[in-house]
Amino acid sequence: MATAQYETRTRTVEETVVVLTLTEDEADELRTIVGLADGTRTTVRIYQALEKIEAPKPAPADDTFEYDGVTYDLDATYADKQGDTWTFTGNRHSNGSPALVCEYSGYTEIGDVLDSYGPLTKVTP
Template sequence: MSVFEVGDDVISVAGDRYIIEGGPFSGYVPWYAARAEDGVVHLIGQSALRPVEISVGDRVTWDGREYTVEAGPFQSSADSAPWYVVGWSGGHNTLTGHQLRRASAYSAASSSVETAETFEFRGVEYEIGARYCDSDGDVFVFKSELSGPHTRDGNNDRTPLGSEFRYLTEDCDEQWIWSLGEVVRMYGPLTKV
């Protein structure tokens, strides 16, 4: 019987895909709060869920960066988590299976906005990649990757990730920690500059 963490991509015995949102919770059986592809959260017993297998060629994410699985799974010992060789434009890395999330975990609300160059939030359309000034005078830029349980600091409002423009460098993904929703709620309105 598997134990899951928040953000794990799982499949039910009925074949439905979910993302773990909370748990395990105690009850007659251990159970989890799991978000379905349509966004509805269900309470599901642990024994009815299993991890989605990761295969060579799969697109996965970890810590806000997208990778392609190039080799694996490998097992160091019988009780260790499997690990994979993953690649991205900057090179290669080795990550364990529990660190990885499928890049396409949600079909309707995927972790990136692939065809859109804009994103609508609270009735306002924002251009991906454009610079926006907040009420404090800070300038932000937003990318197409959406915030979610897999992102740093737990921003989980499914709006584009952003960074203060003055801290952004080409080789540093560490600064993509704000979500559009968070910036609008705390420092809005935003003005395109």
């Protein structure tokens, strides 16, 4: 059964998008209808999107955190550029960023660590 709803996503600029949920049969039918349309830029973009439907991306594991395209293992220890080691505390800041601790610097969040001491390299036993 087809459903549609408005969602608000925050990026650099906030925009409202329409999310359309279709079964495969419904998507096939819509692809046919759009393919027969007059070929405006909008219908062409919709048709192209329907032609290359992507599989959903798996949700990240609870024990990882992605920052600037890098996934960090929250159970691991990381060394900064000076060789000091950082570990995740299991706590998160109000923005969702995991808290780290270093014996020399105390508690902070991952963005601050990377800006001041990055990059971080995973320490392997």
